Amino acid sequence: MSWWDIRSRPDDEDDRLARMEIGEPWPRTAAEAEAVQERLRSLVELTETGPVGVKFTAGLDVGYAPDSDEVTGAIVVLDSALRIVDQAISREKAKFPYIPGLFAFRELPSLLAALDRLTVAPDLLICDGYGLAHPRRFGLACHLGVLTGLPTIGVAKTAFVGSHEEPDAGRGSWAPIILDHEVVGRALRTRDNVKPVFVSQGHRVSLDNACAHVLRTTPSFRLPEPIRLADRLSRSD
DNA sequence: GCGACAG
DNA sequence: ATCTTGTCGC
Structure with a gap:
């Protein structure tokens, strides 16, 4: 037990x-x-439009080791040309179990510790998970935004709450995610004919700009480059 | 009551 | 998330 x-x-x-x-x-x-x-x-601040000239965008993800209760928080900071300018990890014992809706309590501690280890201060955090699109409108991206004060965006790989139509097939197409008759995010196509990602506001960034930042940082694959690289870093070693 | 359920 | 054989589709 x-x-x-x-x-x-x-x-x-x-x-x-x-x-x-x-x-x-x-x-x-x-x-x-x-x-x-x-x-x-x-x-949570949802009315600010968000930073305009973002210099440094951070991607955050957490990896889990097979046979332990250890979690590895990983952060990669990219410049506007999507080159790596900084990265950090923090491995520690999990402080909370995985429970849908309470995801942040499992992943936040290692992410905050990794943030402390950065030497380049990011202007924007792209989190692996949801923000506003959450049963209590307070997913990981919102939580991280409130605790750090930084602008944040949530990007998830699968649907969690609400419902949405299938966006058109082209990159940049999107459909709103509706929860209790409210728009809480977008299913956004980042590549032609590839499954959409699920974008929601975290803190201090509008939904329009959140999607623009996601597309800006997703030149080649399905997921934004900062998250892809953070995911890779969280599995290394 | 039952199933589904970000990672 | 991670493990992991086989299977389906382009």
Whole structure:
């Protein structure tokens, strides 16, 4: 049995929750984690249009080792020509199990540690997962944005919440993702005749610009180059 | 109640 | 996410 127990109850409500917003301590139960999401979601900024001349774009991903409970957070920073200018990893024991909707509590600690190890400060973070397109409108990209204050975008490889039409076959085509009668993201085609990716706002970037940044950083493959490279880095060694 | 469910 | 044989399609 693992050290966590998602069935156990929190003891001392409010002060404990307030401290958990900044990760002291890190939530241990699903109820605690959901409460933190409910409290932090009001801090998400969705009306800013986003940075214009982005110099350094970071891609973030987390890799899992086969026979351990270790996670490896990886970040790659690219310049506007998509050349690598910095990268960092952080490997540590997982602090939360994988639970759909609470994904961030598993991946955030190693990503924040890796961010601390960068020497080049990114202007924009592209996260592997969702942002606004989330049951409580607070996916990994929103959470990372609120904690760092940086503009963030969520890019996921599979559908999670909401529904969407099939976008046209050409690169750049898209269809809105609808959840509870609201637009929470887009299914965006990044290559002709290839499955779309799922883009949603994280923090301080409009949906239009989020999609523009995704296309700008996706010259060759299905996924944005920053995420591809971070994924590769998270598996190395 | 049952299945589905970002990585 | 990761393991992993075979299978289907271009």
